[in-house]
Amino acid sequence: MRSLRNWWDDTAGGLPATFWYLWAGLLINRAGGFAMLFLSLYLTEARGASESLAGAVVGAYGIGGAGGVLLGGVLADRWGRRATLVAAHLATAGLLVALAFSRHLVMIAALAALLGVVHSMPSPAFVAAIVDVVPEQRRSRAFNLQFWAFNLGMAVASLLAGLLAEASFVALFLVDAAATLTAAVVIAVKVPETLLRRRVAGAPLPAGGRRDRPPGLHTALTDRTFLTFVGLTLVLAVLTLQTSTIMPLAMRDDGLRPSAYGAVVALGGVLIVLGQLFVPRLIDGHRRDRVLAVSTALLGAGFTALAVADDLPVYLVAAVVWTVGQMLAAPPNAQINADLAPPELRARYQAVFYLAFPVASFVAPALGGVSLQYLGERHWLIVGGLGFLAAVGHLVTGPARERRVAALRRAVADRREPALAADG
Incomplete structure (x- = not known):
């Protein structure tokens, strides 16, 4: 029993409560995040789209995702981690509800692209918040648990998605929206803002950074x-x-x-x-x-x-x-x-x-x-x-x-x- 306790303390001990609320939000979001797994099937079976058109719509979601990670990173550093996470989750829930009841393929494609943006926005904010609150010597554990939660949530989502898709595609989107909204509530209620607002003069720039411009994405990109x-x-x-x-x-x-x-x-x-x-x-x-x-x-x-x-x-x-x-x-x-x-x-x-x-x-x-x-x-x-x-x-x-x-x-x-x- 003592060895099991020691293993648990070594694996998950010493992590602050804020991390666990972030972890819970990630797990809930991943476990309910299954609508996109069946987007192409939804388009071809329920909306009569061709396979090529379905592929283009799914591609629009991916393009939106590339923009979303950059937008999420900028907002999380300027606006705050918690604010970015809550806003992205609320926007995701709203777009999923809109997708559930949309009939026109042009509208569905536009919503899918926007969904790609807001789906990807939380990733930088999640990790930045974890780094903000977890002591350096425990971060490896925290990231290990984050990876585990992501995969556990995806496993649950894969099981539930097939059952819901057979019952109703509308239910697939609505349940996903409900899970996303639940994650937003957990983060809004339990996760404080972790971004340190005060800036210290003389902040170091990495190699390639330029001091004649305010630091931003260009710093990371160089x-x-x-x-x-x-x-x-x-x-x-x-x-x-x-x-x-x-x-x-x-x-x-x-x-x-x-x-x-x-x-x-x-x-x-x-x-x-x-x-x-x-x-x-x-x-x-x-x-x-x-x-x-x-x-x-x-x-x-x-x-x-x-x-x-x-x-x-x-x-x-x-x-x-x-x-x-x-x-x-x-x-x-x-x-x-x-x-x-x-x-x-x-x-x-x-x-x-x-x-x-x-x-x-x-x-x-x-x-x-x-x-x-x-x-x-x-x-x-x-x-x-x-x-x-x-x-x-x-x-x-x-x-x-x-x-x-x-x-x-x-x-x-x-x-x-x-x-x-x-x-x-």
Whole structure:
């Protein structure tokens, strides 16, 4: 019993109440966030859209998402984390209700694009708020729990979405709106504003930042150390998205049924839900660049194995390998991203970081489809090779990242001492 208590304290102890309310809001939102999973099916079956038109509407949602992460980052740094989260959740709930009762495809497309914007706005604000309130030594745990909540919520959403879609597409949107509204209430009532309004003169700018302009998105977009890390994260995202974009096609070409694909995806979800809470103890004491190198290499190895996969057991074994890589990567990836951001630009840096995911959602299917068509199973050798190259990239760039993080910490400490003396 004591060992179980020690494990729980080590995994989730020492985190402030505000974090847990943020965590609850994220879990509720993800568990109810299933309308977009069936948007293309809704358009073709309930609204009579062609497959190409349905794809264009879903693409509009993705384009809106790219703009949403940037807007969310700017608002979270200027307006506040809590205000941005509440506004985005309320707007999402309203748009979902409007989508439930819209009949015209032009209106649905416009609403989907707007929904992409407000759906993506909370991501930078969530992470910035977590960094604001969680002590540095506990952030790895916090990000691990965030990743776990996201995947647990998605697993619940996947189960509920199919049932609701069979009953009523209108109910699908309305229940999603209700869950989003519930998350907004939790955040509005229980989460205080975490943005420190006071600005300290002499705030350090990262390499590439310009002092003749007020710091903003351009600072993050010209920070070479940070952008190198974002580029490696983009590779990670492209690899991860192979499971939902290209792998189904490869399994079909191998003569496997859709149920086999479902089994592979379900196995990954089960592993994350059951095993993610054990990751912090596994990676404690290890350098983060080495953990990321190992995790990315595991992703590369898992996808390389698909070059020789012809039946379900090989796919399942490969899924175990790349899922372990994903699990190991989540905490250090999020923590490095947070550590590289100056405090006054925290949400903007998160916004630039999150751009990697909509970019990957375009690159993975667009280039992957061409690669699979013309190269066949050699496509997986290329994917695996990208993983191994990214692993080397983490090892090469890791020391520079750590020096940059140390310099930022010293600068923040130097600025904090005069401010504390003035307050005293």
